[in-house]
Amino acid sequence: MTATVENLVNQPYKYGFVTDIEVETIPRGLSEDVVRLISAKKNEPQFMLDFRLKAYHQWLKMSEPNWPHVHYPPIDYQDITYYSAPKAPEEKKQSLDEVDPVLLETFDKLGIPLSEQKRLSNVAVDAVFDSVSVATTFREDLAKEGVIFCSISEALHDYPELVEKYLGSVVPINDNFFSALNSAVFSDGSFVFIPKGVKCPMELSTYFRINTEGAGQFERTLIIAEEGSQVSYLEGCTAPMFDTNQLHAAVVELVALDDADIKYSTVQNWFAGDENGKGGIYNFVTKRGLCAGKNSKISWTQVETGSAITWKYPSCVLVGDNSVGEFYSVALTNNLQQADTGTKMVHVGKNTRSTIISKGISAGRSQNSYRGLVRMGPKADGSRNYSQCDSMLIGSDAEANTFPYIQVQNNSTKVEHEASTSKIGEDQLFYFAQRGISTEDAVSMMISGFCKDVFNQLPMEFAVEADRLLSLKLEGSVG
Amino acid sequence: MTVEVNPEAIAPSSSAAQDRQAYLAHLLVQRPSMNGLDEVRDRALSIAQERGLPSHRDEDWRFTDLSALYQTSFTAPTSTALALQDIDAFILAEAPVRLVFVNGFFAPDLSATDNLPAGLSVSTLADVGNLVELGQQPGMTEVFTALNTASFADVALLRIAKNQVIEAPIHLLFLTTGDTPIITSPRGLVVAEANSAATLIEEYVAVKADSYFTNAVTEVCLGQNAQLHHHRIQREAKTAFHIGKTAVSQDRDSRYALTSLSLGGQMSRHNPMVVPTAGQTDTTLNGLTLAVDKQVADTHSDLSFTGPHCTAQQLHKCIVDDRARAVFNGKIFVPKLAQQTNASQLSRNLLLSTKARVDTKPQLEIIADDVKCAHGATVSQLDDEEVFYLQSRGLDHNSACDLLVEGFASEIIDQLPIAEQRQTLLNAVLSQIR
Numbered sequence: 001m002t003a004t005v006e007n008l009v010n011q012p013y014k015y016g017f018v019t020d021i022e023v024e025t026i027p028r029g030l031s032e033d034v035v036r037l038i039s040a041k042k043n044e045p046q047f048m049l050d051f052r053l054k055a056y057h058q059w060l061k062m063s064e065p066n067w068p069h070v071h072y073p074p075i076d077y078q079d080i081t082y083y084s085a086p087k088a089p090e091e092k093k094q095s096l097d098e099v100d101p102v103l104l105e106t107f108d109k110l111g112i113p114l115s116e117q118k119r120l121s122n123v124a125v126d127a128v129f130d131s132v133s134v135a136t137t138f139r140e141d142l143a144k145e146g147v148i149f150c151s152i153s154e155a156l157h158d159y160p161e162l163v164e165k166y167l168g169s170v171v172p173i174n175d176n177f178f179s180a181l182n183s184a185v186f187s188d189g190s191f192v193f194i195p196k197g198v199k200c201p202m203e204l205s206t207y208f209r210i211n212t213e214g215a216g217q218f219e220r221t222l223i224i225a226e227e228g229s230q231v232s233y234l235e236g237c238t239a240p241m242f243d244t245n246q247l248h249a250a251v252v253e254l255v256a257l258d259d260a261d262i263k264y265s266t267v268q269n270w271f272a273g274d275e276n277g278k279g280g281i282y283n284f285v286t287k288r289g290l291c292a293g294k295n296s297k298i299s300w301t302q303v304e305t306g307s308a309i310t311w312k313y314p315s316c317v318l319v320g321d322n323s324v325g326e327f328y329s330v331a332l333t334n335n336l337q338q339a340d341t342g343t344k345m346v347h348v349g350k351n352t353r354s355t356i357i358s359k360g361i362s363a364g365r366s367q368n369s370y371r372g373l374v375r376m377g378p379k380a381d382g383s384r385n386y387s388q389c390d391s392m393l394i395g396s397d398a399e400a401n402t403f404p405y406i407q408v409q410n411n412s413t414k415v416e417h418e419a420s421t422s423k424i425g426e427d428q429l430f431y432f433a434q435r436g437i438s439t440e441d442a443v444s445m446m447i448s449g450f451c452k453d454v455f456n457q458l459p460m461e462f463a464v465e466a467d468r469l470l471s472l473k474l475e476g477s478v479g
Numbered sequence: 480m481t482v483e484v485n486p487e488a489i490a491p492s493s494s495a496a497q498d499r500q501a502y503l504a505h506l507l508v509q510r511p512s513m514n515g516l517d518e519v520r521d522r523a524l525s526i527a528q529e530r531g532l533p534s535h536r537d538e539d540w541r542f543t544d545l546s547a548l549y550q551t552s553f554t555a556p557t558s559t560a561l562a563l564q565d566i567d568a569f570i571l572a573e574a575p576v577r578l579v580f581v582n583g584f585f586a587p588d589l590s591a592t593d594n595l596p597a598g599l600s601v602s603t604l605a606d607v608g609n610l611v612e613l614g615q616q617p618g619m620t621e622v623f624t625a626l627n628t629a630s631f632a633d634v635a636l637l638r639i640a641k642n643q644v645i646e647a648p649i650h651l652l653f654l655t656t657g658d659t660p661i662i663t664s665p666r667g668l669v670v671a672e673a674n675s676a677a678t679l680i681e682e683y684v685a686v687k688a689d690s691y692f693t694n695a696v697t698e699v700c701l702g703q704n705a706q707l708h709h710h711r712i713q714r715e716a717k718t719a720f721h722i723g724k725t726a727v728s729q730d731r732d733s734r735y736a737l738t739s740l741s742l743g744g745q746m747s748r749h750n751p752m753v754v755p756t757a758g759q760t761d762t763t764l765n766g767l768t769l770a771v772d773k774q775v776a777d778t779h780s781d782l783s784f785t786g787p788h789c790t791a792q793q794l795h796k797c798i799v800d801d802r803a804r805a806v807f808n809g810k811i812f813v814p815k816l817a818q819q820t821n822a823s824q825l826s827r828n829l830l831l832s833t834k835a836r837v838d839t840k841p842q843l844e845i846i847a848d849d850v851k852c853a854h855g856a857t858v859s860q861l862d863d864e865e866v867f868y869l870q871s872r873g874l875d876h877n878s879a880c881d882l883l884v885e886g887f888a889s890e891i892i893d894q895l896p897i898a899e900q901r902q903t904l905l906n907a908v909l910s911q912i913r
Contacts, residue, residue: 396818401844421843423849
């Protein structure tokens with residue numbers, strides 16, 4: 001049986017190809033000049049340069065966090081390329097026809113067709129290749145509703161006052177080491193603005209692709225939902241297979257005003273390194289949502305299957321009264337992958353509610369840790385939290401840890417936390433075998449059952465995709 | 480023994496670190512002189528110096544502020560004579576064997592060691608001289624434990640011989656007395672040989688003392704198939720500091736059950752550390768913490784399996800009132816060797832006032848795959864519906880609340896073996912929250 005489960009997990013990474021395209025990169029290393037250069041290349045307004053420089057100087061004073069339950073050799077921050085972009089004519093593409101066909105082909109191959117005939121009819125996509133956004137689909141249709149969906153570089157030119165108002169308002173520059181680094185050198189990312197009372201007519205999606213070897217990717221996403229608006233946003237990511245580790249340090253900020261509703265889903269499938277742990281992406285990401293308004297809601301759903309190391313805590317700061325935070329997560333680690341992921345729910349306002357459902361699956365020799373914080377502030381009267389984190393271990397070398405921090409400063413609140421760890425039982429497999437179902441099918445059924453609470457939260461198309469991704473990733477590890 | 484050196488302790492990087500270093504030096508001067516065990520004490524001394532005292536920047540002490548302790552200077556304990564009537568309130572008629580230590584010194588006049596049941600031997604350092612089992616339990620390199628090893632004035636040694644069952648509970652009473660602020664280092668060592676069974680009540684109390692620092696360590700060594708019911712009752716003065724370690728090793732097939740009550744001290748901390756060194760052991764850890772006024776009560780438990788087929792159950796309850804704060808960190812570590820482990824852990828917290836605060840972190844680290852481990856945590860106030868239910872049956876609001884708190888506390892207190900003591904402690908808990 002062991003052999004079959006192992007086969008189940010060890011599927012080759014099918015997004016590992018490199019696109020051969022002429023790129024414009026800057027020399028490796030980070031200095032004040034590099035920060036100025038990035039800003040100049042993007043022709044940014046003065047406030048942005050000031051923001052970056054402030055972040056850079058702050059970053060110099062900070063040290064890398066060492067509390068996560070992950071191990072990796074020290075990162076040489078002077079050996080990373082901080083800007084890399086496909087060579088392009090000076091002006092921004094007016095339509096998709098002008099985008100380099102090689103790029104379109106790359107995204108086609110990744111399953112994200114951008115051209116008008118093929119693209120998904122109900123999903124607007126912003127495709128980011130290394131440091132720049134190459135195309136954004138359905139912009140005109142969205143503009144009719146007043147929805148702004150573009151790359152953050154464009155937003156800096158077209159809507160500087162909005163960016164200036166909200167950038168860094170949820171994740172301050174000095175929040176942590178990686179967010180400071182990101183604030184100094186971020187290259188591109190998506191910007192979403194949903195005006196008052198608008199229900200975004202389609203799913204918004206950003207697809208991130210790292211291509212250049214030795215380049216770091218530092219994207220910045222900012223989503224603002226005004227009073228009474230609604231949006232569902234999905235992010236996906238892949239990278240080629242390289243022997244060396246690459247750094248991905250992104251920052252995502254969400255702002256929900258009164259009665260607004262933001263749903264943010266991630267399917268993360270960066271290259272995870274080979275079976276000996278060589279190569280792969282270091283995914284050190286800061287994601288945080290601010291429920292600033294009354295009755296607002298932010299919901300995070302993540303399916304984490306890739307990356308050599310994941311360090312990520314999508315959080316909700318529930319400031320508005322009656323606001324709601326949700327976190328649904330499936331984190332799968334295999335081979336020598338390491339994940340230290342979870343969420344933070346900070347209850348500030350009255351009657352705020354949060355739900356945490358976390359499912360960790362660790363196979364091979366991987367480490368999978370859930371680290372979560374639930375804090376009930378002194379003024380969070382009547383607030384509630386329910387957390388459930390379950391871990392499944394596949395193979396006797398895998399590791400599963402839970403570190404839930406619960407801090408309560410208000411006695412009218414209620415906090416409940418449950419966690420369990422188990423494996424797929426022999427008796428369960430036997431039950432399936434009795435009914436003529438092979439071990440592999442039985443395991444994949446049980447895993448999709450284990451993750452169902454989370455997959456149910458994903459937009460339809462992606463739920464199917466996530467389920468398939470998980471069974472591919474696990475192929476060969478069960479048994 | 481390997482000692483990890485904390486670089487910060489050797490080269491203090493800040494004035495705060497220097498202050499802590501100076502404070503440790505101050506504590507280390509306050510050691511009563513003693514004959515024998517020089518090697519053990521000297522080694523502990525150097526461990527304590529290498530480790531240095533923690534600050535809130537250390538993950539283990541993140542939620543418990545020691546600065547009030549670091550601002551109090553203590554003097555060395557002295558052997559003080561007390562009369563039997565001074566400790567009358569603490570004597571348990573149903574525990575005929577009693578060892579009493581005053582300020583860490585053995586008090587033979589207050590103890591009752593005649594008529595020992597067959598198979599039980601009790602002794603102190605004066606009787607045994609060299610103790611091979613001393614300092615052999617896990618967790619001895621932690622700074623406060625090392626400080627105790629370097630500073631204790633005497634050791635309470637209980638040995639239960641092979642194949643013997645001791646029916647009546649054994650009472651170990653550590654008293655602190657005196658007007659001047661002193662640091663005492665009570666030390667216990669319990670050796671339960673193969674197939675033996677016993678019940679131990681370990682109690683920390685004060686007689687006419689308010690400001691002092693108890694830094695206690697009790698080591699428990701269980702042989703194969705041995706069984707110990709261990710009841711640890713911490714009832715220090717409200718203004719005292721208490722840091723205690725219960726270090727336990729369990730051999731194959733042994734059973735260890737700890738009931739820990741933490742009621743006193745302006746700052747108290749208990750670290751139960753249990754290491755089953757072989758398979759098929761059973762461990763039960765139960766705790767009740769009551770924190771009122773401005774008390775800070777901290778429990779950091781650590782259960783690290785090393786062999787297969789072990790079971791463990793842990794239930795820790797906190798009642799927090801006024802502006803007090805309770806901290807719980809429960810770590811369960813299941814390495815690859817510990818297949819077929821079945822462990823559960825539950826942290827339940829009751830907040831009775833708006834300013835009360837709880838920080839809880841049940842923590843599981845699991846590397847073995849064929850295990851069942853679960854943990855849970857709840858924090859809430861008294862349930863309005865439960866109060867209403869009782870009121871609808873004719874109880875007034877306060878009585879209804881009292882009854883619910885009593886029920887919450889009784890789940891732990893009822894595990895104590897002596898009825899009279901159960902009632903005393905339950906009354907002590909209820910009188911604090913009224």
